[in-house]
Amino acid sequence: MEQLVDWLSQPWPWYVAGPMITLVMVLLLLTGKSFGVSDTLRTTCAMGGAGKVSDFFNFDWKKQVWNLVFVLGAVVGGFIAATWLQQPNPIPLAQDTVQELQRLGISNPGASYLPEDIFSWESLFTLRGFILLVVGGFLVGFGTRYAGGCTSGHAISGLSNLQLPSLIAVVGFFIGGLLMTHLLLPFILTL
Template sequence: MEYLYSAWPWYVSGPLIAGAMVLLILMGKKFGMSSNLRTLCSIGGAGRLVEFFRFDWKKDQWNLWVVVGVIAGGFVALQLSPNAPQINEDIVIQLQELGINSTNSSFLPTELFSLDALLTIKGFLILLIAGFLVGFGARYAGGCTSGHAISGLSNLQVPSLIAVVGFFIGGLVMVHLLFPLIF
């Protein structure tokens, strides 16, 4: 079977993202994935326990369709492109030095994301701590990477620029300082 998928070039995908942002701005909406977690918690009744979750979630239910679209889009992309992306050979060597040998053969490194890896004490603690830090960081920053980098920067919001710079600095610290210590 011949696969029809190839990555969309920047001159197609970039204007599509920009067009979506223009529509959202014109409709007075803000885009972000972490806001969906707040909406889902509110739907689940968390507002009875925590003030933060007491809001009219029905006005934000449109954003839940974004989550459905991301999940559906990921599934379709996986079906149309079953070949793992090829990573630069220098990065492959660096990852192999850290014990990650599944590069260029799977979409995610199985040494980190397989069920076997997650069911170890180390894997569970990494998942738990990372999940807490991501959730805390998204709440503390007032949004997630997609919300700040796409929506906030499109609206020329200085706090979003500061958050995006912080995300990049945090990513660099993680990859160059913490990741080698963990693995």
């Protein structure tokens, strides 16, 4: 049993994870469904009766319950991974990356997947934490709605269906990610 837990706590190689993602996509295509996490909020709002207020939420949400089960599974899986499958060793980062992150104010880069200097309740009440967590979260939500889906929906499902809007959205996600990483994040981390 201990060997199984050790195996599960390691990152899965591409030749395991890739075919599993492909299998999920094939099953979704065969059942006429599309993959995306951002629809879960719409489904939840529709379940709560938001369709009485806005036509956007006025649809048959019962056909989307599978999406809620998927998100619940992701939350439960995240809990299991964080509680029982934690990797006790530091994350192997290149020395240049460690030095750059330390220069930007991250005190112990690589000690955990989410640096506590950014992702903690104490950080939330700093200017840097507020910008990254609250403003960033709002922008992700707005961008998801504006793009008509999230990164997983467009990059995995939309590209699998050869949808041009998904290709445009994914190109935009990458450009935005590069701009954030190389221009905005270094500025925000020095606040």
